[in-house]
Amino acid sequence: MATPPYADIARNGLWxxxxxxxxxxxxxxxxxxxxxxxxxxxxxxxxTAVLACSNLAVxxxxxxxPETVRLPVSVMIIATFVTCAELVMKAFTYELxxxxxxxxxxxxTNCAILGRADAxxxxxxxxxxxxxxxxxxxxxxxxLIVIGAIREVLGHGTLFADMDLLLGPMxxxxxVHLLSASYPGFLVAVLPPGAFLVAGLLIAGxxxxxxxxERRRSQQVKIVPGTKRVRTTxxxx
Amino acid sequence: xTLIRASxxxxxxxxxxxxxxxxxxxxxxxxxxxxxxxxxxxxxxxxALCTVTALACEAAVMKLRQRPVAFYLKxxxxxxxxxxxxxxxPAYCVWWIPVVGTFVAIMLAKHLYGGMGYNPFNPAMVxxxxxxxxxxxxxxxxxxxxxxxxxxxxxxxxxxLVFGNYNVDGFTRxxxxxxxxxNHSILLSQLYQSEPIFSQGTVAGxxxxxxxxxxxxxxxxxxxxxxITWHAPVAMLAALTLMSLLFxxxxxxxxxxxxxxxxxxxxxxxxxxxxxxxxxxGATSNKGRLIFGAGVGLLTYVIRAWGNYPDAxxxxxxxxxxxxxxxDNYTLPRTYGHKAPRRATDVEEQ
Numbered sequence: 331m332a333t334p335p336y337a338d339i340a341r342n343g344l345w346x347x348x349x350x351x352x353x354x355x356x357x358x359x360x361x362x363x364x365x366x367x368x369x370x371x372x373x374x375x376x377x378t379a380v381l382a383c384s385n386l387a388v389x390x391x392x393x394x395x396p397e398t399v400r401l402p403v404s405v406m407i408i409a410t411f412v413t414c415a416e417l418v419m420k421a422f423t424y425e426l427x428x429x430x431x432x433x434x435x436x437x438x439t440n441c442a443i444l445g446r447a448d449a450x451x452x453x454x455x456x457x458x459x460x461x462x463x464x465x466x467x468x469x470x471x472x473x474l475i476v477i478g479a480i481r482e483v484l485g486h487g488t489l490f491a492d493m494d495l496l497l498g499p500m501x502x503x504x505x506v507h508l509l510s511a512s513y514p515g516f517l518v519a520v521l522p523p524g525a526f527l528v529a530g531l532l533i534a535g536x537x538x539x540x541x542x543x544e545r546r547r548s549q550q551v552k553i554v555p556g557t558k559r560v561r562t563t564x565x566x567x
Numbered sequence: 568x569t570l571i572r573a574s575x576x577x578x579x580x581x582x583x584x585x586x587x588x589x590x591x592x593x594x595x596x597x598x599x600x601x602x603x604x605x606x607x608x609x610x611x612x613x614x615a616l617c618t619v620t621a622l623a624c625e626a627a628v629m630k631l632r633q634r635p636v637a638f639y640l641k642x643x644x645x646x647x648x649x650x651x652x653x654x655x656x657p658a659y660c661v662w663w664i665p666v667v668g669t670f671v672a673i674m675l676a677k678h679l680y681g682g683m684g685y686n687p688f689n690p691a692m693v694x695x696x697x698x699x700x701x702x703x704x705x706x707x708x709x710x711x712x713x714x715x716x717x718x719x720x721x722x723x724x725x726x727x728l729v730f731g732n733y734n735v736d737g738f739t740r741x742x743x744x745x746x747x748x749x750n751h752s753i754l755l756s757q758l759y760q761s762e763p764i765f766s767q768g769t770v771a772g773x774x775x776x777x778x779x780x781x782x783x784x785x786x787x788x789x790x791x792x793x794x795i796t797w798h799a800p801v802a803m804l805a806a807l808t809l810m811s812l813l814f815x816x817x818x819x820x821x822x823x824x825x826x827x828x829x830x831x832x833x834x835x836x837x838x839x840x841x842x843x844x845x846x847x848x849g850a851t852s853n854k855g856r857l858i859f860g861a862g863v864g865l866l867t868y869v870i871r872a873w874g875n876y877p878d879a880x881x882x883x884x885x886x887x888x889x890x891x892x893x894x895d896n897y898t899l900p901r902t903y904g905h906k907a908p909r910r911a912t913d914v915e916e917q
Contacts, residue, residue: 516667517701527675534679 333458343465350473350529351536355442360474361525363433365485370478371471372426373433376415378467381443383411385463388451395452399480404447405438412437426495442470477528483508484519587794588643591841592650594789597653598781598837605712605774607719609658612729613665614650620669621649628678644683648672651691651841655834655881657696657709659720659728659735664705668694688888689848692881699881712774713742715763740764743772743832745877747824755818755825771831779836786840795844798853799860803839804830806864809889814872821884823872833871838863838880855891855898862887879887 334342349355359377363369385408388395395403416434419427427434437443446466451459483489487509491503518524571675603611625645629636637736652668672694680686699706713719716738720728727733741749743764750758759765789795816822829835834842843849843863850859863883870879896910 514702514705517703518697519701521700523697523700 333454336458336461339458339462340465343462343467344469344472348469348473348536349442349445349466350470351533353445354533356435356440356470357529359433359440360470360477360529361427361522364474364477364481364525364528365520366482366492367475367478367490368426368496369429370474372423372496373430373437374467374471374474376419376434377437377440377443378464378471380408380411380415380459381434381467381470382463383414383445383504384408384447385451385459386441386456389454389456390449390460390502393453397503400452401448403442404444404452409438409463415476423496429495434556442466473529473532476532477525480528481519481524484516485522485524486515486520487513584642584644588647590792590794591789592643594785595650595654595782595841598719598778601774601778601781602654602780604721606658606710607713607778608722608725609660609710609720609728610654612725613656613658613660614653616655616662616665616729617649617653617669618646620666621645621673624670624673628650628674628682632678632682633806642683645673645677648677648690648694651837652694654837655691655695659710659725660705660708662729664698664702667701668698670694670784671697684847686847687891689842689845689884692888695881696885698729699876707738708735709742710735710738712764712767714767714773715740716727742877743768743775743828744824744871746772746879747822747828748871751820753820755820755822770825770827772828775833776831779831782836786836789840789844792899795840796853796856798856799843799849799863800839802857802860803843803864803867804835806861807835807868810865810868810872814868823868829868830870833878834880835867838867838884842880842884843887848884848891850891850894850898851875852895852898852900854900855894856860858894859887859891862890881884 341350347353350357350360359373363373384404384407388404391403391407412435413533415437416427419430419434446463454462479489482491487507489506489508490501491505493504516524519528545565581593597612599614622640622645625640626636629639649669649672652672653665656665656668672690675697676688676690676693677683677686680688710716710719720738723735728735728738741764746758746762747755748765753761764772764774768776770776771779786795786800790797790800807829808826811824811826814823815825818825839860843860863880866883866886867879870876870882875884876882899910901907
């Protein structure tokens, strides 16, 4: 497999092969911890770090890995980096670590990470693998943040609440009250069904944008009359 | 041989969607009248708010999907969804509750799944459940019957309750199902004597039983007009009766309530005749409808008796909506000239 250019790797990770919106991988954390922006950023960054590091490491040992045990080896590598991420969060963002709880160790089971390790890093050189992990992670994080923002606004009427859990005291007053204090809170947005609803709507939105772009592109192709016979029926294969 | 189209739309020649929907709407009149007599005009305000929102949402979606707006508004399906949701909501709830619920019902539950005829879940019940889990406090404050609260709220009071910041707490009473649910100390017969909502009513609580009777009458009208078939409602009521008989416990302090209470209180009758008979989200064949209805009855009782919510028709309907495609698959009728029906899960013989 030829290594794709960096632009393609970036576009794949961020948009056209986005782990959350297209591959639908890592839905467990996607649905469980996107109740607020701070949770989403916290888990998204942790996942991105693990994804980039594990892709790098798997790519480094890809020639030494026997085919039959490549999945256990990948999982071991991922688990190592997840433990690192967990310890770092415990040390620097302890409150957020408590909030995210079990979902930090559960990053090990995020199929997006194992998927990239097996589908990309085990077949490509080190640098493209690192970029791929980074881009996939950023794409995942971006979706987490959007879902977190929508759910936080609908559910609590705030945005960027409790950001100090992640960024320290300087972010303590970042909370934006978009809606009045008497806003009752649309509880379903904070509950699991709300995560499914918002994620589904985002996927629909992405598909709609893709379809519109596709339509525009096909309209731009002008057929110059007289140069070729134009087939008007049937399928051109 | 009778040629009954078992598959939706169940309208037969001469009928069309609009006529069926109007008959369903007309059939709710006795029940709604009973609600108005006992609980005041709250239910009418709910219905009005739901209807306006539903028509606005439907028109907006049709505009977005570039479909003829007037054509789809005139099939009255949005109207019936709004009507059923309006009836199901607690009277005199704040104005945005019906609006949000109807928006969810029409936009999410109906049109995101493809619109009329494609929705796997009953839109009104989706709207109701989203509201119930989002705003549990507002959605469980039920106004008591007029006799028990010194008269139902008048026009002015009703509008302050719905649009102003009047607190409805002064008018609310526990519903019959809630009272029986929370009873763990006295015999049912004593409870019926001590609680005015039971002692002034006959079997299932003042007001509630009359409204249920109204919806039963409306349901029988739909049966007579052949808008619905008997299978689903009879199965649901039978399953509910059987379960409540089994766990009646001879009216002890731990009794889960008599069969009559379960049949004529809460949303049983509305659900049996107006909700689970929905041809789109329910099962399709007659045998399937029997299973579908029995499932709804069973789940309703299970959630009422051992769940966290006093009433459960909406949850039961949605759970069975999930099961409806599977039920359809296994109850496919035999096609004339074939031995056994082909099923989607059949393995092709090589």
